[in-house]
Amino acid sequence: MDILLQQAVHTHHLSHEEIVSLLTAPAPAALFTAADEARKQFVGDGVYLRALIEFSNYCKNNCLYCGIRAGNKHAKRYRLTPDEIVQTAQKAVGYGYKTIVLQSGEDGWFDTDKMCDIIRQIKKLDVALTLSIGEKSREEYAAYRAAGADRYLLRIETTDKTLYEKLDPGMSWENRVRCLHDLKTLGYEVGSGSLVGLPGQTVESLADDLLFFQKIPVDMAGIGPFIPHPQTPLANEKSDGHFELALKMMAVMRLLLPDINIPATTAMESLHPNGRLVALQAGANVVMPNVTDTQFRPLYELYPGKICVGDSADKCRGCVEEKIKSIGRFVSSKKGFHGDFLAEK
Numbered sequence: 001m002d003i004l005l006q007q008a009v010h011t012h013h014l015s016h017e018e019i020v021s022l023l024t025a026p027a028p029a030a031l032f033t034a035a036d037e038a039r040k041q042f043v044g045d046g047v048y049l050r051a052l053i054e055f056s057n058y059c060k061n062n063c064l065y066c067g068i069r070a071g072n073k074h075a076k077r078y079r080l081t082p083d084e085i086v087q088t089a090q091k092a093v094g095y096g097y098k099t100i101v102l103q104s105g106e107d108g109w110f111d112t113d114k115m116c117d118i119i120r121q122i123k124k125l126d127v128a129l130t131l132s133i134g135e136k137s138r139e140e141y142a143a144y145r146a147a148g149a150d151r152y153l154l155r156i157e158t159t160d161k162t163l164y165e166k167l168d169p170g171m172s173w174e175n176r177v178r179c180l181h182d183l184k185t186l187g188y189e190v191g192s193g194s195l196v197g198l199p200g201q202t203v204e205s206l207a208d209d210l211l212f213f214q215k216i217p218v219d220m221a222g223i224g225p226f227i228p229h230p231q232t233p234l235a236n237e238k239s240d241g242h243f244e245l246a247l248k249m250m251a252v253m254r255l256l257l258p259d260i261n262i263p264a265t266t267a268m269e270s271l272h273p274n275g276r277l278v279a280l281q282a283g284a285n286v287v288m289p290n291v292t293d294t295q296f297r298p299l300y301e302l303y304p305g306k307i308c309v310g311d312s313a314d315k316c317r318g319c320v321e322e323k324i325k326s327i328g329r330f331v332s333s334k335k336g337f338h339g340d341f342l343a344e345k
């Protein structure tokens with residue numbers, strides 16, 4: 001293990017087999033320390049905060065793991081108006097956020113014109129803007145980019161094509177990859193990522209995920225433990241061990257792609273009381289506090305046990321900052337593009 005870690009630290013290269021052996025090694029304190037050191041060297045001690053606005057939970061897709069899947073008839077649907085979205089972004093800017101992330105299910109009500117209008121309004125606020133609204137055509141991605149969107153989050157979820165198409169019925173794995181390549185060639189900062197602990201997922205396929213992120217290459221990637229939602233077909237699955245495995249994935253990813261932006265994901269904190277702080281000390285350098293109005297937060301329920309559903313946006317901002325300071329880190333005042341830290345050094 002130590003030799004492998006040394007190799008990863010110095011070359012940022014591991015074979016498939018080597019990644020599998022790091023992901024399966026027990027009690028990997030040395031892995032987390034190595035990832036934390038790489039994080040410090042390549043992205044520094046500043047933590048980038050991204051204000052997350054969950055603006056609609058309408059979704060045409062039926063991903064078996066997801067609480068807002070079209071087939072969940074118990075989900076109470078909501079959709080913010082374009083004005084409400086822009087107002088929420090304005091509030092977030094008032095709290096000091098430098099990046100706004102707009103996330104939703106795949107909601108056709110927001111056609112290209114509506115999205116571009118929202119993007120243009122938010123970009124007037126002097127912030128970086130990230131979209132996370134699913135699979136679109138190249139033309140749509142190009143239109144959002146021309147309107148000012150800077151970044152796009154689209155997790156591959158899993159690189160196991162057979163598993164992906166089983167868990168995301170009606171969707172095509174190739175199309176998801178096509179989306180990521182279109183986004184990259186259109187000049188977005190591209191974020192991807194995986195769910196960890198899906199039924200039928202192997203450690204070998206998780207190693208493939210990391211090699212896939214390296215190949216694109218991604219500018220950011222979020223690793224989230226899969227948490228079964230009671231109103232989905234995967235309700236009876238377990239989440240035991242998913243936090244630890246997701247943490248290991250994230251740490252290995254920091255060694256392979258040392259300067260990318262890696263969030264301490266909200267799902268990690270749902271499974272572990274201090275999950276995001278643990279993640280920030282094992283390779284992560286980004287936190288995405290929720291700024292969605294409190295009345296809608298519980299409705300955007302991708303998985304159960306979502307944190308901070310009752311907290312106001314200003315309380316979240318203060319609470320997150322205190323936590324970050326408690327581990328000797330600080331909230332960066334920068335927009336936090338990929339490579340900014342090294343460029344400024």
Ligand code: SAH
Nearest residue numbers: 065066104105106133134155226227302303
């Ligand atoms: N429609 C957008 C946003 C999806 S929601 C898109 O397609 O990209 C954001 C992420 O939540 C998903 O990419 C998925 O990885 C995660 N997610 C969904 N259900 C989950 C669950 N049960 N447990 C943990 N994470 C989940």
